Amino acid sequence: MDMDAPVGANALDAEKVVGKSLDRVDGRLKVTGGARYAYEMQQDALYGFVVEASIAKGEIASIETLAAERAPGVKLVLTYRNSPKQGTGNHREAHPVLTGPVVSRYGEPVAFVVAETFEQARAAAFLVNVRYDRDGGHYALPQHLDQARVPHQTDGAPADSEVGNFSDAYAGAPVQIDVSYSTPLQSHAMMEPHATLAMWDDDKLILHTANQMLNQGQQAIARTLNIPIGNVRLVSPFIGGGFGGKLWVNADAILAAIASRYLKRPVKVALTRQQIFHVTTHRSDTIQRIRLGTDRDGRIVAIGHDVFSGNFPSEQVYEAAALQTRSLYAGPNRLTRHRLVPLDIPVASSMRAPGEAVGLLALECAMDELAERLKLDPIELRIRNEPAEDPEKHIPYSSRNLVACMQEGARRFGWDKRNSIPGQVRDGHWLVGTGMSAGTRGNPLRYSRANVRLDPDGLATVKMAMTDIGTGTYTILAQIAAEMLGLPIERVRVDLGDTIFPEAAGSGGSFGAASSGSALFDACQALREKLAVRAGMDPNTARFGDGHIATAERSVSLTELVGSGIEAEGEISPGRNNQDFSQQSYGAHFAEVGVDRDTGEVRLRRMLGVFAAGRVLNAKTARSQAIGGMVFGVGAALHEDLVLDPRFGYFVNHDLAEYHVPVHADIPPGVEAIFLPELDERSNPLKSKGIGELGICGAGAAIANAIYNACGARIRSYPITLDKILTHLPTQA
Numbered sequence: 079m080d081m082d083a084p085v086g087a088n089a090l091d092a093e094k095v096v097g098k099s100l101d102r103v104d105g106r107l108k109v110t111g112g113a114r115y116a117y118e119m120q121q122d123a124l125y126g127f128v129v130e131a132s133i134a135k136g137e138i139a140s141i142e143t144l145a146a147e148r149a150p151g152v153k154l155v156l157t158y159r160n161s162p163k164q165g166t167g168n169h170r171e172a173h174p175v176l177t178g179p180v181v182s183r184y185g186e187p188v189a190f191v192v193a194e195t196f197e198q199a200r201a202a203a204f205l206v207n208v209r210y211d212r213d214g215g216h217y218a219l220p221q222h223l224d225q226a227r228v229p230h231q232t233d234g235a236p237a238d239s240e241v242g243n244f245s246d247a248y249a250g251a252p253v254q255i256d257v258s259y260s261t262p263l264q265s266h267a268m269m270e271p272h273a274t275l276a277m278w279d280d281d282k283l284i285l286h287t288a289n290q291m292l293n294q295g296q297q298a299i300a301r302t303l304n305i306p307i308g309n310v311r312l313v314s315p316f317i318g319g320g321f322g323g324k325l326w327v328n329a330d331a332i333l334a335a336i337a338s339r340y341l342k343r344p345v346k347v348a349l350t351r352q353q354i355f356h357v358t359t360h361r362s363d364t365i366q367r368i369r370l371g372t373d374r375d376g377r378i379v380a381i382g383h384d385v386f387s388g389n390f391p392s393e394q395v396y397e398a399a400a401l402q403t404r405s406l407y408a409g410p411n412r413l414t415r416h417r418l419v420p421l422d423i424p425v426a427s428s429m430r431a432p433g434e435a436v437g438l439l440a441l442e443c444a445m446d447e448l449a450e451r452l453k454l455d456p457i458e459l460r461i462r463n464e465p466a467e468d469p470e471k472h473i474p475y476s477s478r479n480l481v482a483c484m485q486e487g488a489r490r491f492g493w494d495k496r497n498s499i500p501g502q503v504r505d506g507h508w509l510v511g512t513g514m515s516a517g518t519r520g521n522p523l524r525y526s527r528a529n530v531r532l533d534p535d536g537l538a539t540v541k542m543a544m545t546d547i548g549t550g551t552y553t554i555l556a557q558i559a560a561e562m563l564g565l566p567i568e569r570v571r572v573d574l575g576d577t578i579f580p581e582a583a584g585s586g587g588s589f590g591a592a593s594s595g596s597a598l599f600d601a602c603q604a605l606r607e608k609l610a611v612r613a614g615m616d617p618n619t620a621r622f623g624d625g626h627i628a629t630a631e632r633s634v635s636l637t638e639l640v641g642s643g644i645e646a647e648g649e650i651s652p653g654r655n656n657q658d659f660s661q662q663s664y665g666a667h668f669a670e671v672g673v674d675r676d677t678g679e680v681r682l683r684r685m686l687g688v689f690a691a692g693r694v695l696n697a698k699t700a701r702s703q704a705i706g707g708m709v710f711g712v713g714a715a716l717h718e719d720l721v722l723d724p725r726f727g728y729f730v731n732h733d734l735a736e737y738h739v740p741v742h743a744d745i746p747p748g749v750e751a752i753f754l755p756e757l758d759e760r761s762n763p764l765k766s767k768g769i770g771e772l773g774i775c776g777a778g779a780a781i782a783n784a785i786y787n788a789c790g791a792r793i794r795s796y797p798i799t800l801d802k803i804l805t806h807l808p809t810q811a
């Protein structure tokens with residue numbers, strides 16, 4: 079099925095199962111320990127431990143492994159001297175390790191120790207003695223902006239865009255805002271560490287690994303190890319979070335595979351929490367300049383957004399923080415530019431809502447500054463700049479209910495009671511303020527396939543190489559199949575996370591549910607047609623429900639039709655709808671904070687997100703995803719800061735003791751998310767949109783704007799910590 083036309087009425091519209099607040103079908107497995115993750119799949123394996131480079135740039139002068147090799151239980155010590163030749167490519171295409179003496183980034187694996195137990199492998203790893211010849215490197219983004227270049231990324235949106243004449247329009251605008259914001263390096267900090275169990279069956283490799291996109295990972299493994307893709311099987315039925323950190327193959331998978339082949343035994347490895355920070359990827363820091371020019375009524379005549387981010391020198395991936403600026407607000411003269419600075423630090427890559435998550439931290443605060451300059455309510459400013467079509471592509475939106483989100487949020491939050499003058503509302507020693515922001519996230523669709531089979535016992539089984547990273551994929555796919563086939567959800571089994579199943583997009587980029595769910599919809603539609611033909615009924619008018627297929631004249635049990643079993647395949651591909659319509663999900667965030675007038679401490683008091691994201695497939699998991707994203711936004715605003723030592727190119731706070739993310743004690747009970755009713759017939763057969771990343775987009779900006787409203791501190795460098803606020807607080811009498 080190609081998305082080349084609007085989707086009309088279909089079997090999902092009845093919403094007997096789809097859309098309901100159903101508990102997760104995999105919930106019991108998880109709370110009873112029945113859901114097994116990569117590191118738990120086999121207990122009689124050897125254990126590997128990574129030895130990291132302790133310099134950021136240079137060359138190995140000598141490496142002594144004899145003491146480690148003689149240590150108790152040790153079976154193998156891999157270095158560049160005995161590691162096989164591997165294929166190359168950027169981090170999305172291949173992940174070669176231990177390929178030579180050159181060290182290109184801090185934490186790069188320089189050895190891999192395999193032993194009978196984890197403790198033996200770890201102890202022996204400290205016996206590997208490495209001496210280096212150190213070179214100088216470029217590490218900190220702000221210090222090397224003069225080396226910025228236009229990235230040459232071939233996929234996705236172009237790095238720069240220009241419409242009209244920004245320079246002249248901005249110079250002539252009666253009202254101007256020119257501000258710079260910065261966001262820090264960030265780490266994914268998922269619960270489950272990166273882990274792999276590798277084993278070989280003759281020349282066939284089986285990897286139980288924590289990977290969000292298995293078919294993509296299968297290709298990268300094959301390319302790295304120089305083996306046919308058909309000889310690689312990735313298995314990952316459960317993943318303990320990813321946030322983008324497990325989109326790509328990492329060193330754990332390659333090292334385990336190489337060692338297992340050497341030793342002809344299963345080898346497992348889990349990166350320690352400290353290793354994750356350097357051995358895997360992170361989000362780049364950014365420096366962003368926002369320029370807004372309006373007429374005296376607040377209508378934008380010129381909008382400009384320049385972004386600097388950094389990455390490993392061989393990489394072309396940049397933080398597309400100006401992406402939302404191309405479509406969120408109207409304005410005839412527009413300029414967005416991204417520049418990439420080559421840095422000798424670990425690879426920067428996708429982290430939850432890449433681009434928009436940090437871009438909206440700048441844009442939506444700049445809009446708040448503009449509203450104050452114009453003496454306009456921030457919501458009114460946004461409404462005055464609501465576009466009638468995509469202002470850069472000049473194509474219609476598939477659906478757009480941003481204004482409705484802002485208006486409903488304002489009503490529920492009590493926005494009309496807000497005092498627009500900073501520092502005027504007090505609650506004891508707390509200065510209280512409210513802020514809002516708009517949110518948006520792109521709505522992509524990727525090729526996926528699915529298989530569905532109905533057996534004589536009336537059990538439907540869904541199979542696809544999709545993953546569930548804790549977002550509820552098992553549940554929404556079960557709901558789709560149950561709705562389409564007229565079965566109780568208890569009669570649907572969903573098997574995911576294995577590349578022997580039909581290819582699927584995987585989890586990431588807010589395309590997972592739409593892509594996998596649409597492929598399953600197509601498979602179920604094909605199965606419905608087969609069943610209708612067997613029943614002698616018209617597939618277009620036959621109804622499915624209570625385990626039966628029926629017309630006005632008669633009803634037949636599905637179990638009477640399946641014989642020894644009946645199955646069908648389905649697929650989805652992006653089509654003209656993705657090119658002819660601008661597709662985004664939307665939201666509006668509202669936050670109330672207290673700022674301690676003496677210490678500058680910030681306390682979130684309540685928060686509301688109102689979202690429009692097409693059909694909601696499961697009200698409970700959707701709300702959970704939205705609130706999780708909002709909490710992620712709290713972290714971006716107030717907590718997260720991966721501190722780089724600019725002298726030595728390493729992350730100082732590489733553990734969860736010092737890299738701070740919000741915990742339950744940080745988040746008040748008054749955080750709520752709601753979804754407005756919406757169907758998007760141009761999006762996909764489900765009429766849904768992606769929501770996995772929408773909740774974070776704009777959330778942090780609402781908090782930053784609330785802090786300003788509370789105490790007058792306009793902080794343009796995230797995270798907003800109390801030391802940055804202190805100098806802005808009023809002097810106490």
